[in-house]
Amino acid sequence: MRVPYKVNLPSGDRYAFIKNTLGTRELHTVCEEAHCPNVSECWESGTATFMILGSNCSRGCRFCAVTHGNMLPLDPDEPEKVYESAKLMGLDYIVITSVDRDDLLDKGSSAFANVIKMVKELKIKIEVLIPDFSGNHEDIDRIIAAKPDVIAHNIETVQRLTPLVRDPRAGYNQTLAVLEYIKKKDHSIITKSSIMVGLGETDIEVEKTMKDLRNAGVDILTIGQYLRPTKKQLEVKEYSPMSRFKYFEEAGYKMGFSFVASGPLVRTSYKAAEGYVKMRGKYD
Template structure:
């Protein structure tokens, strides 16, 4: 079953995009290699499923975002282009091993693994997702791993399975401000529940960096955005991405505003002043964004080097 569509009223056509949202068609040898390898190995990517405008930049730079637990979600958020169903296909028990084998062949510098929501599975798919992480870290130890996780209904025991698998970064998106959450997201995905996920990760696994993302242009006010920034800092989130919401089809939520690059720059400064370790802010920025991933890669490598010390406290070359 595809993405739910309203039947009572006709959808309004999508608004014309401003010049700053237009991007070149992706190309280049590295891009083509990543694309062909992902397709040959039958790996689903959120890059393609969500029609991400940065696919050329990321794949061309040796980064990618793959999606596990299938390509059909059990939730129906009104901004999302991924197909939905109450009864998706069963989880593939071979996926963790197959995914790790595929990624080892790709030799990516930085990998983001995300997933659909699987409310049809007892633990929301947490144990399956954790198995994917474990296999990846075993088969591709040089690839830095970030995971973008569902909320697992806010269940701590499920979140703990992800944390114990020990990815370098755990991301979970609030997506929008609290007031707009019931309109933008599925009713099961609440704002406070998302904050709980991020809070629990940071309190239980303080060595793991946490990250979140907000879409702009849905009708949020500046005061609401600043409050969301504060809420994320209060639960220890260190990396934030801000990007423009783009309407995937005429049946999805309308774009209320195309936020200018200058406004994104202003919001970045205000967020940085609150103490985020890194803020990526711009019309084409997405949750999985190359600039943020490059920053995280540099930070993680630095942290790993600092941990490699001799008994005399002298740093060891990485």
């Protein structure tokens, strides 16, 4: 099946500088690990997404290109490395995400919180895209207490397809529970989630997922086309037309989301800063 969407190859002085900076510090970005099509656009605009807790994930979701298994020790210098890199890059908005670390007692939440606290010294806006920490409130509380500006956690797909698409440890209802808990614990934190289409879901199922997210208090929603990273991942069932994305965008605003980014190449961190600005009037 031919991909109908086109994106320019990564380029630009700032893109090259950021790529070199990351390489010299042995840091990882989900932009590269997950083969994001927007990497050049985001990096050139002053936004980058760092992936912490190593490059190997303890889970094996069937849509994801990130390496899983063979878990390595945490890097004790990671908070300083992220801080120095963000400072050198002159970032205006940073997104921090991580692999899942089910092998660790606290699922890596303490290390995650330490990175947030360190980067906060730069006085830039911080968005985090967190794992579910198996729904453990104590681990989630560490992230909330670190006070990022936005906390994102992705539901990824509709309920029916969750067992096929996501790792068995990543449940649909667990994701909703995590998002709802964050909003109830600290209403000032902006919450965010993302849905992929093209895996065989119906419009009705997508709309139900959107309503479930809104009922969980989610403020920002992104919807994008699933693009198969390699032949090891799930096949694309359908490439959605722009009209479908436009329909979901309009439906999302009607449901009460404060910002909706919906399009073929939209990913969780795409236009992250713009989504924050849309919400800022309520919280700043």
